[in-house]
Amino acid sequence: MVRIIGFFIGLGFVGVLLLSLIVNGVDSIKNPPPATAEEEFHLGAKDVRFASDGAFGRFDREQVQRGFQIYKEVCSACHSLKYVSFYQLKDLGYNEAEVKAIANQWAIEVPTVNPETGEPSTRKALISDRFPSPYANETAARAANNNALPPDLSLITESREGGAHYVYSLLTGYRNQQGYRNAKGQELLKEFPDVKTPAGLHFNPYFANLNIAMPPPLTSDGQVTFADGTKSTVDQMAKDVSAFLVWTAEPTLENRHRAGWVTMLFLLTATVLAYLAYRNLWANAKREVSVRGPLEPAFRERMNEQKAERGIAG
The missing domain is CATH 1.10.760.10 (Cytochrome c-like domain)
Structure with missing residues (x-):
């Protein structure tokens, strides 16, 4: 009895949720929220x-x-x-001397610690910073x-x-x-x-x-x-x-693009070579298909012999 009552309570709960979903869905369609400035x-x-x-x-x-x-x-x-890092500016066409000058003349200095006093300090930027x-x-x-x-x-x-x-x-x-x-x-x-x-x-x-x-x-x-x-x-x-x-x-965008195209070319070449090798190895191979099952002559012959031994007609 308790299980039956619990089943109907759960069914009612699901029904209420479903009804609420339908009502709210219809209302949102009929009365959509006002558009925002964004x-x-x-x-x-x-x-x-x-x-x-x-x-x-x-x-x-x-x-x-x-x-x-x-x-x-x-x-x-x-x-x-x-x-x-400053040294990466070399990738833009600056030479090492130019990059060192850019780092040394940078308006904001690098935070550090004064080794003599232990107090916070700053220093000129290095190419590795x-x-x-x-x-x-x-x-x-x-x-x-x-x-x-x-x-x-x-x-x-x-x-x-x-x-x-x-x-x-x-x-x-x-x-x-x-x-x-x-x-x-x-x-x-x-x-x-x-x-x-x-x-x-x-x-x-x-x-x-x-x-x-x-x-x-x-x-x-x-x-x-x-x-x-x-x-x-x-x-x-x-x-x-x-x-x-x-x-x-x-x-590294340019290197990534180059590596991607080289990889695609390699895979394409490997696919073509694999296909040509397959054609060369198997083009002249003949598939031998043998009959299997009740229609096989050897199988029918054995069946006839067994029927004759047992005196079975047909």
């Missing part, structure tokens, strides 16, 4: 071409060097590159940036959807919120009057929640003077520093 006004990354894109991608050394110059003169004051952080710790970083923590840029193009395209879009995407309209022609502050950008933040529709703590880092053409004479427009600078951050995130 859903209506957030923009995806712009479609821009980088030399490193695709299976045949490679680095444009001149562009990546310009990107490094932008990082050095603009971005390094707030953002670290904790997974990149990683790029030093502009802040001593997270607390100092937040204190200098209105409690916002500037992200490390070493892997930024790998950790953000859209990669370099997202970085480029963000750098060139700052807008005036007043009167801003989306592709549908909707005006942001008329549709969502409560989403006005707070003080200390900056409106950028390419950022996930539309408001970012970082002020526009690239503010005007000519902000950086490129050594190769390239015109430094905001668009050009954004592309160059994005290309540089692709390299910091994946400095």
Whole structure:
């Protein structure tokens, strides 16, 4: 009796859950939740071409060097590159003397300890050092940036959807919120009057929640003077520093692509050789198919003999 009662109680519980699911599902279809400002006004990354894109991608050394110059003169004051070492700059075309000079002249010195006093100190960077952080710790970083923590840029193009395209879009995407309209022609502050950008933040529709703590880092053409004479427009600078951050995130990209294509060529060649060897060894081989079962002549002969011995007709 107890089992029967328990069965009906469980059945009723399942029925209530199923009814609730159906009712809530129908209600969500008939009365969908209102769209948010982020859903209506957030923009995806712009479609821009980088030399490193695709299976045949490679680095444009001149562009990546310009990107490094932008990082050095603009971005390094707030953002670290904790997974990149100075010696890796050789891959960008700098010789050892140039890399040593870059490390020695880096504006931020490397934290160390004075061997004579045991007190915290700093020293000039060496070629073997990683790029030093502009802040001593997270607390100092937040204190200098209105409690916002500037992200490390070493892997930024790998950790953000859209990669370099997202970085480029963000750098060139700052807008005036007043009167801003989306592709549908909707005006942001008329549709969502409560989403006005707070003080200390900056409106950028390419950022996930539309408001970012970082002020526009690239503010005007000519902000950086490129050594190769390239015109430094905001668009050009954004592309160059994005290309540089692709390299910091994946400095072995070109080697990986080369190894991949060599591996594919090897596997293709091995497959063709294996097929040709198979054809050469087995092309003239004849498969001998023998009859098995009741229709086999030897089997029928034995059966007839056994029937005769036992006096069985047929």
